[in-house]
Amino acid sequence: MTNEKDNKIMNKIIKLSPFFSERIWGGERLKEFGFDISNNKIGEAWLISTLENGMSYLKKQNISFKDFFEANREKFGLTNNEEFPLLTKIITANDYLSVQVHPNDEYAKVHHNSLGKPESWYILDCPENAKLIYGHNAKTVEEFEECVSKGSWKKLLKEVEIKKGDFLYVEPGKIHAITPGVIVYELQKSSDITYRLYDYDRVDDKGNPRELHIKESLANVSIPDTQDIIIRISNNLKFNCEFFSIEKIKSNSNQKTIWTNSKNIKWFQITIIEGNCIINNIDFKIGESAVCIDNLDQLEILGDAEILIAWL
Template identity: 40%
Template sequence: MKEALFLNPVFQDRIWGGTKLHDYFGYNIPSDKTGEDWAISAHPNGPSTVKNGAYQGKTLTELWEEHPELFGNPREAHFPLLTKILDANTDLSVQVHPDDAYAHAHENGELGKTECWYIIDCADGAEIVYGHTAQSKAEFTELVEAGNWDQLLRKVKIKPGDFYYVPSGTIHALGTGTLVLETQQSSDTTYRVYDYDRTDAAGNKRELHLDKAIDVTTIPHEDAKLDIVTERNGDADITTFVSNDFFSVYKWEIDGTAKFEATAPYTLVSILDGEGVLSIDFDSTRIRKGDHFLLPNDISNWTIDGTLTAIVSTPPLN
């Protein structure tokens, strides 16, 4: 039987986490410092498990290795994508991620990390750090070493519904009061540049990675150029945020009925608001806010009836 693979969340405590994953989505979170929901993940630091059907209890990692046909018999050794929801109850550390080549050389073969953010909700006046002002590596290094963060860091006001593309090499950080869906390469490599001199429960400051950060930061900063397009499909508005060598990311806003055809070997779907019915052949499943599922390779067509908003991603077509 053809069926969507619904996935159990994997929660991660973070020094900057809070309770919004419970308050907004109703998740049963482990603590009041829950910072991340690894919603669709095959990363060893938090693999998702399937909660329905023939593969119930299997991890996404196991399916990738044991049932490659579900993913169109991919050539990649590892599942390439990771979908997270982040609750930035306080500021995240200012950080940067390496590209694939640098991560492979310096992080035991790990992937680099290009990512993007969809702002689900945020406090009035919320900001992100996105980029920096330095024009040369020497200037960047000087400002970092002097701790002159107000001069170095570029801050941007945000609002719900905004989308930001964060390629490897981009200095970035989520600000206080921000709830975000993040689509990224399946990597957990982060180089911290500045952490507000915070200490953990034991009184220790978190490690910084200044040498590596200086190595990989894009200088001068360049804003990503996106060609965001919205098209009508039945009773749905389909927005394409980005489509490149790492992933394609879309927003589905459905109010009624929309029919879809697969455009990639598999599709990752996160329901951010509303509810509806997912129909595959003659089988129907209720879907609602907080659900995350994967449509495997044997599903070429599906229909959604309802009123909902979803963020959707697919692997690169290469």
């Protein structure tokens, strides 16, 4: 039986069920994270989302995360006119994703009445000698436009080698694309604005070329390219920027691991990326996510697991 203290803690840890997004480059590898998917074209699990086109729900309850958030804003420390700021996904690529770029807050607000889309990737798995498209080689706008008009993609696009456990920050204006066999945990601002610069001449299910956004891409791409921000394999990943923070912790079954909310964060969120564990007397398995609200002061973790913790 749980006692009153346990019940109070459980009310501060809200498990969520993801939305599954079908993609032209999708597959079945989300099953490796315990997700029950029958469609072999599922490319993304939107783990923690308040977006209408990819809503998360409270686990075992028919309550959308957006409705829960709006009814409990004070437990998140956000005001009435603030939307939930983060979106968390696991992306599994069975093919090349489109080469794309995202806008900053100012551009997104004017053109879409939306937040911009800075994002980050933690590499959950990848083939040997894998590479991602991350940035470009053009030094001037004229050079960039010439490569686009001539289709000189190998000349334009920059690739970086990656390994499981690497972390990459993808700021607005940074060209990027995930490649076949790569699985990432993606943390970003709560936005679904993507401009496709190049899509390998693919067609949709009706045989039509997939839409590109050349004008918008040119309006947002950073030229010359911005500095690469890559943290190579780290057992104690920590990254902070103006848009979000993320940290990785490892626990084991031999002793309890304590993560303390030392910054007095009003809310934070967790995703189990490897193994299974018990967190504050609640069972968690790989792939599960939760939001921790109302000034939860610490996590007590027992079990062999890796956990990503994110907050503002």
